[in-house]
Amino acid sequence: MVSALLLRSSARFYGRHRWQGLLSLAGIMLGVAVVIAVDLANESARRAFDLSLEAVAGRTTHRISGGPDGIPESVFIDLRAKLGLYRSAPVVTDYVRVSGRSYTLLGIDPLSELVLGRHSLGIEGDGDLPGLLDADTVLLAAGLAATLEVGEGGELLMDHRGRSLRARVGAVFSHGDEALAEGLILADIAVAQELLERAGTLDRIDLVLDDNQVGTLAEWLPAGLNLVESESRDQSLRRMTDNFHLNLTAMSLLALLVGGLLIHNTMTFSVLQRRQVWGACRALGATGREILALILAEALVFALAGTLLGLLLGIVLAQGLVGLVLGTVDDLYFVLAVREFYLAPRSLLEGAGLGLGITLLSVLVPALEAAKTPPASVLRRSHMELRARAMVPAALLAGAVMMAVGWWLAALDSDSVVMGFVALALLVIGFCVLVPPVVALLVRGTLVVAGTLFGPLVRMMLRGIEAGLSRTGLALAALSVAVAATVGMGIMVASFRTTLDTWLVQSLSGDIYISLPGYTSERPGAGLSPEWVQSLAQLPGIAAIERHRLVRAETAFGPVQVLAVAGVERRPGTLAAAAARLPLKAALPGAGERLRAGEGVLVSEPLAFQRGIEPGAEVTFDVEQGAVTLPVLGIFSDFRSPRGVIAMDRGLYRQLWKDDGISGLALYGDGALSRAELLDAVRKMAALQPRDIQIYSSAGIRERSMALFDRTFAVTAVLRLLTVLVAFIGILGALMLVQLERMRELAVLRATGMTARQVTALVLGQTALMGLMAGLLALPLGLLMADVLIHVINLRAFGWTLTAAIPYRVLLEALALALGAALLAGVYPAWRAGRVAPARLLREE
Amino acid sequence: MKSHSCETGRRAPLLLDIRNLAFGYDGADTPVLADIDLSLAQGEVLALLGNSGCGKSTLLNLISGIEVARKGSVLIDGVEMIGLDDRSRTLKRRRDIGFIYQFFNLIPTLTALENIALVLELNGCSGAESTVLAMDALASVELQSRAGQYPDQLSGGEQQRVAIARALVHSPSLVLADEPTGNLDGRSGRRVMALLHELVAARGAGMILVTHSRDVAAGAHRILRLQDGHLRAGQGHLPEAHPSEAHPSEDGPAAW
Amino acid sequence: MQPGCLAKLFLRLVVLLGVALAVAACDGHRPAPSSVDVTQALGGEAEEGFERAMTVREFHFPADHGPHPEFRNEWWYITGHGRDERDNLYGFQITFFRIAIAPDAPRRASAWAGNQVWMAHAAVTDVASGLHLAAQRYSRAEPGLAGAAAAPFRVWLGDWQLTGLPEEGITGEAANGAAQGGLWHLSMAAEDFALELTFNPAKPVVLQGDRGLSQKSGSPGNASYYYSIPRLDTGGELTIGSGGDKRVIPVTGMSWLDREWGTSALGADQSGWDWFSLQLDSGRDLMFYRLRDTEGGMHGSSLGTWIEADGSSTVISPDDIRLTPLQWWRSPGGRRYPVSWSLNYPGAGADWIVRALLPDQEMNLAVIYWEGLVEVLEPESGRRLGLGYLEMTGY
Secondary structure, eight states, X not given: OOOHHHHHHXXXXXXXXXXXXXXXXXXXXXXXXXXXXXXXXHHHHHHHHHHHHHHHHOSOSEEEEOBTTBEEHXXXXXXXXXXXXXXXXXXXXXXXXXXXEEEEEEEEOHHHHHHHTOSOEEEOSOOOGGGGGSTTEEEEEHHHHHHHTOOTTOEEEEEETTEEEEEEXXXXXXXXXXXXXXXXXXXXXXXHHXXXXXXXXXXXXXXXXXXXXXXXXXXXXXXXXXXXXXHHHHHHHHHHHHHHHHHHHHHHHHHHHHXXXXXXXXXXXXXXXXXXXXXXXXXXXXXXHHHHHHHHHHHHHHHHHHHHHHHHHHHHHHHHHHHHHHHHHHHHTOOOSOOOOOOOHHHXXXXXXXXXXXXXXXXXXXXXXXXXXXXXXXXXXXXXXXHHHHTHHHHHHHHHXXXXXXXXXHHSOOOOHHHHHHHHHHHHHHHHHHHHHHHHHHHHHHHHHHTTTSOHHHHHHHHHHHHTHHHHHHHHHHHHHHHHHHHHHHHHHHHHHHHHHHHHHHHOOSSEEEEOTTTTSSSOOSOSOHHHHHHHHTSTTEEEEEEEEEEEEEEXXXXXXXXXXXXXXXXXXXXOOGGGGSOEEEEOTTHHHHHHTTSOEEEEHHHHXXXXXXXXXXXXXXXXXXEEEEEEEEEEOOOSOTTOEEEEEHHHHHHHHOOOOOOEEEEEEOSSSOHHHHHHHHHHHHHTSSSOOEEEEHHHHHHHHHHHHHHHTHHHHHHHHHHHHHHHHHHHHHHHHHHXXXXXXXXXXXXXXXXXXXXXHHHHHHHHHHHHHHHHHHHHHHHHHHHHIIIIIIHHHHOOOOOOOOOHHHHHHHHHXXXXXHHHHHHHHHHHHHTOOHHHHHHHO | OHHHHOOOOXXXXXXXXXXXXXXXXXXXXXXXXXXXXXXXXTTOEEEEEOOTTSSHXXXXXXXXXXXXXXXXXXXXXTEEOTTOOHHHHHHHXXXXXXXXXXXXXXOXXXXXXXHHHHHHHHTTOOXXXXXXXXXXXXXXXXXXXXXXXXXXXSOHHHHHHHHHHHHHTTOOSEEEEESTTTTSOHHHHHHHHHHHHHHHHHHTOEEEEEESOHHHHTTSSEEEEEETTEEEEEEEEOXXXXXXXXXXXXXXXXXX | OOSSSHHHHHHHHHHHHTOSOOOOOTTSSOXXXXXXXXXXXXXXXXXXXXXXXXXXXOOOTTGGGSOOTTSSEEEEEEEEEXXXXXXXXXXXXXXXXXXESSSSOOOOSSTTOOSEEEEEEEEEEETTTTEEEEEEEEEEOTTTTEEEETTTTEEEETTEEEEEOSSOOXXXXXXXXXXXXXXXXXXXXXXXXXXXXXXXXXXXXXXXXXXXXXXXXXXTTOEEEEEEEEEEEEEEEEEESOGGGOEEEEEEEEEEEEEEEESOOOOTTEEEEEEEEEEETTSOEEEEEEEEETTSSBOTXXXXXXXXXXXXXXXXXXXXXXXXEEEEEEOTTSOEEEEEEEEEEGGGTEEEEEEESSSOOEEESSSEEEEEEEEEEOTTTOOEEEEEEEEEOOO
């Protein structure tokens, strides 16, 4: 099809213009790599989430869950013997820590599991099989055993809520799905009850029920227990992580956009650059189709090579990213059992398709152009340059319309996160379309308005920018978008951080906070000993103690954390009030008093947003006495749990759940002792307790929270950097090519008497000017993106209202970034330009 | 396909017949060319004189189908070029026309030999066939020794000789030369012209030679002058002039 | 059996301990033909620490109706037939298997800790409809999920249970004193069938083998204690089908109880068994188990009992009887079972054909075997002489 000689000619072209070839390749490679990396990391996290859920919940239709104290095991016996619900499995489970990492200790009844057909394992080696049901014996998946460096017969040291446990590894098992078993420590239910000190109690009962059985069971179920569809539970969890993944996907699409622009830019350029060659070929008799095929073949080679390299690089990058993403899921949602990197074939295919597709597509336009343009005009002058200029008004209009529609969509009253992202995408794409014409107008405007002010050198710079816009415009847009993304994300993260910090300051009214390890886990455990709490109160220097209880309860909204805040034991002269710890967003009149009187509850903002709860609404709890309905007195801002928290007075809680446990304490000093002294005194008292007790000053909590926050958002920072890197390579390529192409022109300038230094300055000045423009244009878009992220996407995804904070540092950084990238990109061409030998270049043509 | 299109030795009696040809650019008041009538017989060499911008090159582009006229008729070997689509014109061009430019227009990324072979490849010859024929063509311009050199390693005269070889390698019936010596010094210009005339004559092709130099035109059988878009008779017919006896003097300054 | 499945764990427990629990349906599929069978499950060496059936012992009732946890395995096995009011014939079967995975019960904090696991199989055969349905259950014993007790009598696994009723059975003079256990009631429900049956002993307990010691191979201790009640008057309801197709069928008929416990069963040179329990219209019964050697022939430890109408019995040794397969049936899983036999027992003048009333009565459960309703025919006339159950394993 394509003449071998023409192909050879193309190969030699890139042989001579290695920089250009490498940049095209780098563009495709980076674009593909970033998209794949994010996608793979995302996919791994999603799979880890699904598998973890499955590992923990199994493929069951329903589950019975209990109150704070779990489920009496007699319920299970009755289920089997009285109700004949054979497809049922008891579970005792909690998190334990081994070597500083959390794992799920899952206590199961192997025979029940057999009935449900899950947790099927293969035992390796010839272990002492009957011993698996022996006391203190656990099973480890092969992968986990390798990680923890214990083998069959080895000893496993675990920490459970500050208590150290010792177990024998009875067997190392292989699993059909190794990833599924990765984070699980499996034990017989009897062993688990003993290790976790849960004799007599189950954490849940998983069931496979048909419709008739659901009715019968629901009727029979003792008060205080709930029958929940496992599906709905999974979905509520999944919905939240979905939002997280959507955020990440948005970032990767942004990277894709930037990468795509970059690919388009380099490929277009390489075609335009050789218009003389195309012209000569056409004059010699090559048909348009032959030229088209040649250019496409060329692009295909680049696409294949770039995509392949991109895939490899993407996989490497993803390995790094997946840890960050999983970390976030862990921090935000729940402890993942599965942490394995998963090479999703779909992601790889997508990435490969994107690399090939975008490259070919982006080269198609200039290739068609080159093929269709009659040979005469190819030979005559840059046809596209003219066209690019002719398109200015149309591009302005199209870009403006897109951005307007995007803005309108963002402002729509909707709770769809996807819609938020669509709005964001429209804003960004519209912006891309706007960048080249706006830069052209800016330059022209400057020339008209202030043309005479500048010396010829500056005028030359400006004209050069405008002239090269058909080749640099898209690279500029890419740089702008990337910089804008850092601005938008930067502002969003900063706002989030500030809001969180403010909230922490408001919420942490006490001086010292005390809790047991595993405080935030879903099961409350025994709690702090009341006697010890009493003795704490006697410590000198303590003005008041606030007790609270944090448990998980089933409500009509699914599982929700219930925070019971105590009536504060006051000493004269203190003003500590429970409600002060819950900064209210909206409330009924007298909410504080009514809350303390146990007349209602407060609902956290994410829960309120998700469920559309407003003050005055009602919440129903299933407790032993039956269903209890309470009014919602107010909405409080909360960043503790995206799954929602319901707060109530501790008195009301004790009345409803008959639970006197204390999960944590807030201590208020009376000022007689310094915080450090008080902390010391409390620590001394805690040392006498058998269990590990966590004691933090409020400042310590704040510190830890912020550290956690930073860790969570580390992944977004990395993505921002990657996006900028892609854009940087793009602008580097585009600027370098334009400048190198101008070497002849520069040689003429040198010949007419410009010094080498002047020529260098001209090139650097021009690239700097472009960088500056890209940076300036990025600022409004960045602010716009931040606004959408904060007020549309975060609100819709998490139900968190963030107070926008614009750190000027972020804006300045963005400008510096754009300028720096552009300047850096200009260094090599400027150096070359300075050394250009006028005579030689002039002779060459 | 290959054997069918790789034809390099075919002749037709009347080569070129142009009637009422006119051409103008959009928006321009005066047409570049008007009422051009021109015919060229097989083996005839026609010199077209004219000053810069008189439309000489445009006329060549119209003949070769690189540009298309709105009006008139261009018959090459009895085939009407006007009205053909771009692809057909391109195919016609690459089979029956050889083009020589002032600025050589060699492909910089192909060697001298490959530049010549490209034309044959485009005409469907196999790689081996092309190489053999291209080598012969290169020999005819006495540049066998430079076969592997890239254009930027050749002198201007050498480049133009390569271009001549490229224009003739597929034995076109019509050769269009646009200021072939315009970018060469006198000595190499003369050498190039001598070669060109010799080779064109040897192949029995017709040639239109566009130049603004009388000396170059002197080697032609017939001279026409292009002035203000109109074709006028030149300074007579020089039927017996042998191309090698023409002594074009040094051309004016380089065009740019 | 698929590798990588929890069942393997239990299978290997089973193989190691030689108990009759082997579970293959770990992924919801029906077990493959290569799946474990009873013989495999029962093979292997006995574990230290269990009691073994070494010597003849005295049986005490009703205490011996209850469990003997110091032995590794034990079962309560009832097979029977019944007729509805239109004289349609049905077969049914229920078995509770107790398996000890360790000799001693541990003393531990969790009530779930224990050393016993249970498995139950049930089946119903509807001869008229050509239908055979089977189901299984398994469970650990603790905490009260499954178990057995002598007084009051109860064997249960979840809601499948066999319980002693307060009223006295029709013990009659024929009963030999303490051997009677009174009325038992079976209640079980699976997805597509259910049994609600009451059993009333109509013959006294028969001790099998040598006064209840049933030697299963040459090596001492490779034996079990084995008694039967060959006739139990039976009445109650069968439920067949589920949902809208559910049929509740009142039936009356006759059942057979087998009770056996021990610590090991098959020798290495045995490949399976064919077990007949035949109840003749004449009031006499025949039990014979043919242990097959690895060549498929009759193993020397095969044994049986001829029971007169008054309950008096005679031991049938392998030389007294000839069993010849006449006809084979190939199961969907590819196993070939002889479903028609010629039985020749000159000692009682018996020359019969024993034929399955339905060829497909394979118990395609975690452990695969054939267990079904058979009829006893007179070869010449084709006259039915009685009904019974046939169990075939190791095919």
